Amino acid sequence: MNMPVVPGGLLFFGQVLELIRLPPWDLMVQWMERLGPIYRFTLFGESCVVVADPRLLREVLQTSMKAFQKDLGFTYKPFMPLLGTGLVTSEGQLWYTQRAMVSSVFRIEILEIIPDIAKRAVERLCTKLESVRNTGQAVEIGEMFRHLTLQVIAEAVLSLSPEESDQTFARMYLPIVTEGNRRTWYPHRAYLPTPAFWAFRKDVKVLNDYITSIIEKRWQLRQCEAKEPSHPPPPASAASPPHRQHDILDRILGGVHPKTWGSATVRQIRDEIKTFILAGHETSASMLTWALYEATQSQGVADRVAAEAAVVFGPDASATTPLPAADKLGSLIYTQCCLKEALRKYSVVPIVTRETVREVSLGSGRYLIPKGTRMMILIQGVHHRKDLWPSPLTYLPERFLKEGPEPFTFLPFIDGPRNCLGQHLALLETKIVLATLLQRFRFEAIGGERAGRKHPSMVPVIPDDPGLMVVVR
Numbered sequence: 001m002n003m004p005v006v007p008g009g010l011l012f013f014g015q016v017l018e019l020i021r022l023p024p025w026d027l028m029v030q031w032m033e034r035l036g037p038i039y040r041f042t043l044f045g046e047s048c049v050v051v052a053d054p055r056l057l058r059e060v061l062q063t064s065m066k067a068f069q070k071d072l073g074f075t076y077k078p079f080m081p082l083l084g085t086g087l088v089t090s091e092g093q094l095w096y097t098q099r100a101m102v103s104s105v106f107r108i109e110i111l112e113i114i115p116d117i118a119k120r121a122v123e124r125l126c127t128k129l130e131s132v133r134n135t136g137q138a139v140e141i142g143e144m145f146r147h148l149t150l151q152v153i154a155e156a157v158l159s160l161s162p163e164e165s166d167q168t169f170a171r172m173y174l175p176i177v178t179e180g181n182r183r184t185w186y187p188h189r190a191y192l193p194t195p196a197f198w199a200f201r202k203d204v205k206v207l208n209d210y211i212t213s214i215i216e217k218r219w220q221l222r223q224c225e226a227k228e229p230s231h232p233p234p235p236a237s238a239a240s241p242p243h244r245q246h247d248i249l250d251r252i253l254g255g256v257h258p259k260t261w262g263s264a265t266v267r268q269i270r271d272e273i274k275t276f277i278l279a280g281h282e283t284s285a286s287m288l289t290w291a292l293y294e295a296t297q298s299q300g301v302a303d304r305v306a307a308e309a310a311v312v313f314g315p316d317a318s319a320t321t322p323l324p325a326a327d328k329l330g331s332l333i334y335t336q337c338c339l340k341e342a343l344r345k346y347s348v349v350p351i352v353t354r355e356t357v358r359e360v361s362l363g364s365g366r367y368l369i370p371k372g373t374r375m376m377i378l379i380q381g382v383h384h385r386k387d388l389w390p391s392p393l394t395y396l397p398e399r400f401l402k403e404g405p406e407p408f409t410f411l412p413f414i415d416g417p418r419n420c421l422g423q424h425l426a427l428l429e430t431k432i433v434l435a436t437l438l439q440r441f442r443f444e445a446i447g448g449e450r451a452g453r454k455h456p457s458m459v460p461v462i463p464d465d466p467g468l469m470v471v472v473r
């Protein structure tokens, strides 16, 4: 393969012992600093190629993308019961059709309702924070952000109320995510018939039944509405929420022809919905957590966000102040830079993997990669390269005030045709939240230097236990 190889390692097992000691992506970045932006190592007898070079990544993610597929047997395996054949994990024609169907919903249509949903969610959080303000009581803000982002995505996708999101949905959903994370590091948990194994199966079934029932009832409701537009609304339920807006489910159902309606369509929509919710809340919560952490470390950053918020929301903005028009929200420029810099410095998703489906040559024939090779796109490596990002470990939101960045050098949402569908939603939602919080409160992180330490194994990357504890003033 004509590229540097990580030295040492055990026969067959390769570098596995080294990789479980440090956060593996931190170690891979150290290897990158020694060996360069493309190298390989061995894991359980398989060759893994790590890439952190923008030009080569353009080939992997764009120009030669057909030679690569998602690595379903490895990275995504523990989450397959949630992701199914949704957008993140589908391939070929199915991916193409589904992506075409929801692209404009995520890029344009849904963005109209996100600011109001985010505003309501952050106001609920402000009420909770008011109750601990100046008491000296510390709260774990990361957990609060996870609830907030789950409420936002659950309302945008299914019009769920915050209570349904926190109580019914979070209770069904979060144990599955927790077990999925455990299975990433202890894959045997997916095979041994322990109580956790059976609980996981039951949790997945309950969640599937719940979402299927919402989809089927909503479909029937839409059919009635189409036949009889003045039909009195049915009693409020998850299928017909009291304040049902034109949510993502409605927009997807609007594109389904009655002739194609059936259990296969329902299953596919169910997998898409589970995918949007999984892909769309922990990542955004992690970005918010790190951006807030950095604001606790620099009063200058916190004050600048607060000043920008005062201009955009009004100096005395409160729960009842309506949000300004969408174009004015675009003026939260520095706030957005803070979020982007958090994505760069902490690389919330530090790595994504692919597998070659045929032999492929990269770098104008310099590297010949055999079929079946695992490709590791080292996002954190690209974000921490000193030649691309001077002083890479320093948090400098101003970097994003300039033109750029150069293509394939800023990859929190990757790039190319399979880039993140929810990136605009995520940045819009979180800039409203961050600006509101820093305008109204001052936060102090407790725990000293430990507060900024990354959890060694969780993806998206979050602070290490006990999370980001803050006192509110």
Ligand code: HEM
Binding pocket: 070, 087, 088, 089, 099, 275, 276, 277, 279, 280, 281, 283, 284, 287, 348, 349, 352, 353, 412, 413, 414, 417, 418, 419, 420, 421, 422, 423, 425, 426
């Ligand atoms: C800070 C927030 C987010 C980050 C860092 C993030 C990151 C990513 C990354 C790295 C990928 C590529 C995964 C791969 O290639 O294997 C991805 C794909 C995806 N993301 Fe996000 N994401 C975020 C928010 C969201 C939100 C809010 C949604 C909303 C539903 C979302 C939906 C998706 C979907 C559907 C895909 C698959 C796209 C495709 O393959 O066509 N993401 N995201």
